[in-house]
Amino acid sequence: MNFEEIYKTYWQKVFRLCMGYVNDHDWAKDIAQDTFITVWQQLPKFRHESAIGTWVFRIASNHCLRQIDKQNRAPKKAVLPAEIIEEVVPGIEGKMKFLYKSIADLPETDRLIISLELEDVKQAEIANITGLSEANIRVKIHRIKEKLTQKFKNYEQ
Amino acid sequence: MSNSIDLRELWKLQASAEVPAEKEIFIKTAQLKKRIRNKSIAGILALLATIAGILFVWFTSDLQMLSTKIGVTLIIIAILLTIINSAKIIFSISTSNLEIDNSQYLNQLLKLKKQQEFAQTTIMTVYYILLAVGLGLYMYEPSSRMTAAGMAVTYGVTFAWIAFSWFYLLPKTIKKQQAKMNDVIEKLKLISKQL
Secondary structure, eight states, X not given: OOHHHHHHHHHHHHHHHHHHHHOOHHHHHHHHHHHHHHHHHHGGGOOOXXXXXXXXXXXXXXXXXXXXXXXXXXXXXXXXXTTSOOOOOOHHHHHHHHHHHHHHTSOHHHHHHHHHHHTTOOHHHHHHHHTOOHXXXXXXXXXXXXXXXXXXXXXXX | OOSHHHHHHHHHHOOOSSOOOHHHHHHHHHHHHHHHHHHHHHHHHHHHHHHHHHHHHHHHTTOOOHHHHHHHHHHHHHHHHHHHHHHHHHHHHHTOOOSSOHXXXXXXXXXXXXXXXXXXXXXXXXXXXXXXXXXXXXXXXXXXXXXXXXXXXXXXXXXXXXXXXXXXXHHHHHHHHHHHHHHHHHHHHHHHHHO
């Protein structure tokens, strides 16, 4: 796969992973771009020890984790008082937004794990990306999904 | 909304408005490189200018004593030390490996931050000591030609300034940096624990 193919195949996937992590359109786009800069720089040295998707997602998720230095970019949680009711967007669009918001509220690594799962990445590969065991991933995904489902139940009431 | 297929469908509805042109990536890479290069060039220029200034004074005014030369050397070492240190930090960040798994990456990031914290506090302290001693030695010769009162004032003012930075500015700066760094390190540890 050359860079152009990787870029076309993975841009949306990487962007969604970043959106799940920060839930901010511009910020996610920035992280996705940084990811592809690394991909572009490292591709000549890539030795196919893992699947290309695993490799791209590893780079992307590490770029997400790296945002810890830039958390002041996300003042939304600290600044907005809880009383401000978020703008409710009706229909499927609103549900989608709620999903991304709920994911971004999870602990950092859970955000990555569930995003990869929803992106149809195999659990063995998620284990490979995060450095956790497959059994552990399975348990975590189960718990996260339960949590999200519960949130949706409350949302729909 | 009770099964995962619905979540998956919702998930995939999110799309970035469009796939940005590949060109955008390359433009950003070029900008990044340029910014890093400009930063290093500015740093090196500032360093060279300071050293040139010190050397200019050394050669134009007829300074003979060994203490002066040692003083100048110490000041130059102090300046070099900080520049090398900041270059090292920039370099280590830009060469960190992003292809390892998340757990390894977090460990790498943690190690890097701890190194940075050590460098910032220790190097800064060493810098101040070298600068103070160097300045004291450097000033001895020109001030020895002054009257006793002039010498007292010159040294008084200089060391008052050094004492001010040593007891007030330095702890304050270090404390601020440490607080920021500790914050990041704590967060990293917390994330590492999630894995």
